[in-house]
Amino acid sequence: xxxxxxxxxxxxxxxxxxxxxxxxxxxxxxxxxxxxxxxxxxxxxxxxxxxxxxxxxxxxxxxxxxxxxxxxxxxxxxxxxxxxxxxxxxxxxxxxxxxxxxxxxxxxxxxxxxxxxxxxxxxxxxxxxxxxxxxxxxxxxxxxxxxxxxxxxxxxxxxxxxxxxxxxxxxxxxxxxxxxxxxxxxxxxxxxxxxxxxxxxxxxxxxxxxxxxxxxxxxxxxxxxxxxxxxxxxxxxxxxxxxxxxxxxxxxxxxxxxxxxxxxxxxxxxxxxxxxxxxxxxxxxxxxxxxxxxxxxxxxxxxxxxxxxxxxxxxxxxxxxxxxxxxxxxxxxxxxxxxxxxxxxxxxxxxxxxxxxxxxxxxxxxxxxxx
Amino acid sequence: xxxxxxxxxxxxxxxxxxxxxxxxxxxxxxxxxxxxxxxxxxxxxxxxxxxxxxxxxxxxxxxxxxxxxxxxxxxxxxxxxxxxxxxxxxxxxxxxxxxxxxxxxxxxxxxxxxxxxxxxxxxxxxxxxxxxxxxxxxxxxxxxxxxxxxxxxxxxxxxxxxxxxxxxxxxxxxxxxxxxxxxxxxxxxxxxxxxxxxxxxxxxxxxxxxxxxxxxxxxxxxxxxxxxxxxxxxxxxxxxxxxxxxxxxxxxxxxxxxxxxxxxxxxxxxxxxxxxxxxxxxxxxxxxxxxxxxxxxxxxxxxxxxxxxxxxxxxxxxxxxxxxxxxxxxxxxxxxxxxxxxxxxxxxxxxxxxxxxxxxxxxxxxxxxxxxxxxxxxxxxxxxxxxxxxxxxxxxxxxxxxxxxxxxxxxxxxxxxxx
Numbered sequence: 001x002x003x004x005x006x007x008x009x010x011x012x013x014x015x016x017x018x019x020x021x022x023x024x025x026x027x028x029x030x031x032x033x034x035x036x037x038x039x040x041x042x043x044x045x046x047x048x049x050x051x052x053x054x055x056x057x058x059x060x061x062x063x064x065x066x067x068x069x070x071x072x073x074x075x076x077x078x079x080x081x082x083x084x085x086x087x088x089x090x091x092x093x094x095x096x097x098x099x100x101x102x103x104x105x106x107x108x109x110x111x112x113x114x115x116x117x118x119x120x121x122x123x124x125x126x127x128x129x130x131x132x133x134x135x136x137x138x139x140x141x142x143x144x145x146x147x148x149x150x151x152x153x154x155x156x157x158x159x160x161x162x163x164x165x166x167x168x169x170x171x172x173x174x175x176x177x178x179x180x181x182x183x184x185x186x187x188x189x190x191x192x193x194x195x196x197x198x199x200x201x202x203x204x205x206x207x208x209x210x211x212x213x214x215x216x217x218x219x220x221x222x223x224x225x226x227x228x229x230x231x232x233x234x235x236x237x238x239x240x241x242x243x244x245x246x247x248x249x250x251x252x253x254x255x256x257x258x259x260x261x262x263x264x265x266x267x268x269x270x271x272x273x274x275x276x277x278x279x280x281x282x283x284x285x286x287x288x289x290x291x292x293x294x295x296x297x298x299x300x301x302x303x304x305x306x307x308x309x310x311x312x313x314x315x316x317x318x319x320x321x322x323x324x325x326x327x328x329x330x331x332x333x334x335x336x337x338x339x340x341x342x343x344x345x346x347x348x349x350x351x352x353x354x355x356x357x358x359x360x361x362x363x364x365x366x367x368x369x370x371x
Numbered sequence: 372x373x374x375x376x377x378x379x380x381x382x383x384x385x386x387x388x389x390x391x392x393x394x395x396x397x398x399x400x401x402x403x404x405x406x407x408x409x410x411x412x413x414x415x416x417x418x419x420x421x422x423x424x425x426x427x428x429x430x431x432x433x434x435x436x437x438x439x440x441x442x443x444x445x446x447x448x449x450x451x452x453x454x455x456x457x458x459x460x461x462x463x464x465x466x467x468x469x470x471x472x473x474x475x476x477x478x479x480x481x482x483x484x485x486x487x488x489x490x491x492x493x494x495x496x497x498x499x500x501x502x503x504x505x506x507x508x509x510x511x512x513x514x515x516x517x518x519x520x521x522x523x524x525x526x527x528x529x530x531x532x533x534x535x536x537x538x539x540x541x542x543x544x545x546x547x548x549x550x551x552x553x554x555x556x557x558x559x560x561x562x563x564x565x566x567x568x569x570x571x572x573x574x575x576x577x578x579x580x581x582x583x584x585x586x587x588x589x590x591x592x593x594x595x596x597x598x599x600x601x602x603x604x605x606x607x608x609x610x611x612x613x614x615x616x617x618x619x620x621x622x623x624x625x626x627x628x629x630x631x632x633x634x635x636x637x638x639x640x641x642x643x644x645x646x647x648x649x650x651x652x653x654x655x656x657x658x659x660x661x662x663x664x665x666x667x668x669x670x671x672x673x674x675x676x677x678x679x680x681x682x683x684x685x686x687x688x689x690x691x692x693x694x695x696x697x698x699x700x701x702x703x704x705x706x707x708x709x710x711x712x713x714x715x716x717x718x719x720x721x722x723x724x725x726x727x728x729x730x731x732x733x734x735x736x737x738x739x740x741x742x743x744x745x746x747x748x749x750x751x752x753x754x755x756x757x758x759x760x761x762x763x764x765x766x767x768x769x770x771x772x773x774x775x776x777x778x779x780x781x782x783x784x785x786x787x788x789x790x
Contacts, residue, residue, distance in 0.1 A: 106572065175541055177477045270452075271452055271477075273477055315445055315446040320690040
């Protein structure tokens with residue numbers, strides 16, 4: 001319990017991250033895989049970060065938040081503001097102002113935009129704003145002992161409200177169109193393969209750090225209480241721990257993680273707008289966790305990447321059927337793989353053992369084991 | 372479906388084993404990038420259908436420069452980052468010669484950097500706000516001057532004195548109304564006769580004109596009451612850029628308040644025959660539309676187009692395609708025109724190279740489409756005819772007026788000077 005990773009885990013993660021962080025970028029640089037593939041994988045890894053943020057709430061603390069897409073998008077918007085200012089005079093109107101502000105008739109930069117010229121400030125805001133929102137919302141929700149489905153509904157409402165707000169042009173956040181047409185970041189050309197490769201590497205490294213941090217969190221005493229809250233909150237309360245404070249902390253951490261994912265998502269896909277901020281996207285992240293295996297940390301990563309590979313492939317290969325393909329896959333996973341892809345080896349082992357013990361009987365599908 | 376998947380799996384594996392070397396040389400790949408699922412699917416699927424029909428028609432007539440068109444259909448799923456990803460895939464992996472696609476401005480904005488970076492060619496077919504001219508996009512779409520201002524001319528000619536501006540809160544209505552404000556002022560309409568309210572910046576300059584409601588807004592009671600008050604002196608009209616579903620509660624409330632097409636007509640820029648399929652046609656009878664095509668146009672070219680499409684629909688085996696009650700509308704025709712213009716440009720340039728094709732398009736190519744003659748312009752837009760139509764109970768439009776050969780100008784804002 002006290003080691004960060006068991007030997008087996010260590011080897012597994014080592015291999016996965018070696019492939020992600022070394023093999024793939026090198027393959028791209030030497031033209032074995034095309035820049036598009038690497039760029040798409042960069043997007044998957046951002047989604048993986050979002051999935052981890054859902055998982056430490058849902059899988060480890062028992063809080064099903066449907067608002068993680070909001071924090072993801074907020075992080076993206078903060079980064080987007082910096083990127084918009086970095087376009088400079090290259091926009092449609094050849095103005096120092098972002099295009100949409102010129103379009104709305106502004107002649108000078110609104111005050112809240114000004115500090116975003118500084119990258120460190122934007123970075124700070126990526127962490128601060130979603131963190132603060134999560135802290136305030138979480139404080140109110142957990143103090144009132146809102147949990148279960150009510151918590152899910154509230155986070156969903158918060159997301160919806162924020163999306164409506166961002167849709168308005170008066171918000172000065174680009175309205176429905178959001179931010180696009182980014183050019184440079186820290187002097188790097190975002191449209192060049194080199195720029196995209198750097199972003200991919202940054203995403204991979206961030207994912208690794210977040211993964212290790214969360215792994216460390218789960219083996220500490222804190223992680224134990226976290227899971228205790230999930231399994232029996234009342235007992236935790238009677239044991240003298242303040243469950244609300246623990247939940248609040250996890251909620252804030254998860255939101256900041258989601259925001260960091262969003263921050264790297266925006267320069268890689270090249271657009272951020274309010275339609276990212278919806279329940280559907282939060283729910284998708286929940287599905288990734290379920291498919292990969294919730295309550296593990298590698299599960300959400302595997303889930304996010306595999307579901308999105310499936311989606312990328314099917315929207316091209318079977319544009320008319322892909323929703324059905326995806327839907328059937330989810331149903332099958334929920335019905336027959338309650339512990340997701342990560343739980344599959346154990347499930348198969350169990351199945352084999354049972355067949356060995358009773359060779360005369362036909363194998364049956366193991367009943368669902370609640371995580 | 373099963374057989375299709377199985378056979379394509381077989382094909383896919385065969386392709387892998389032959390190392391994709393034996394690709395047929397007599398086809399040209401063409402991308403179709405529309406939303407086939409999600410909120411925009413209801414509109415965009417029709418464009419996918421018309422594109423596939425057009426490709427079949429061209430292929431049956433011998434293809435483009437002797438090559439058959441091989442469509443690569445992808446689903447943007449009403450998800451804007453996915454649009455960008457699919458655009459990259461079409462250009463980088465499928466290496467399509469041209470792409471037809473996008474409906475919303477945000478989807479176009481999301482793929483624009485991709486087409487510019489990878490030097491692709493995109494045809495965009497839906498009415499939009501202008502303020503854009505990418506070297507890699509050709510806009511067969513209606514520019515503001517091909518919808519909004521002709522409708523105002525029509526109203527002015529019919530003695531209307533007061534104009535109420537109403538729209539959904541996004542970039543197309545906002546721009547259209549700003550242009551209209553300038554246009555109305557230039558025609559001598561006083562500010563007091565323009566309804567919907569204004570927003571001014573610190574210096575007192577108007578930065579937004581008209582009334583705006585969010586997507587999915589359902590409560591139009593207050594706004595309709597305001598319109599009723601506005602119409603009090605008579606000679607008033609409403610210019611609506613409301614989008615999609617919100618038209619249903621708006622027109623319900625409008626009828627309930629006793630406002631009719633006689634007392635105060637509404638011209639809607641976003642309702643075409645296709646959108647009509649989802650609206651209560653009865654409540655809209657007599658209200659106006661303004662497009663560069665209506666299905667009711669009587670011409671041999673249009674008859675051939677409609678009959679051809681209906682016949683194609685009947686025998687089409689595209690999975691999930693709707694065969695009943697199909698209509699044709701302006702975005703569909705502009706998609707159709709786009710494919711033919713591309714074909715003519717390719718043949719003129721004698722090359723599929725996007726840069727050369729774009730140069731050919733810029734040189735001015737004319738095509739006699741279902742809505743009459745269209746001509747490409749140097750600024751990547753089309754000169755085309757504009758029609759004002761009055762809606763009927765069957766969801767079709769009766770054509771009231773035609774404006775011939777209207778020039779497509781994307782940058783209209785700030786060009787009209789007040790009298």
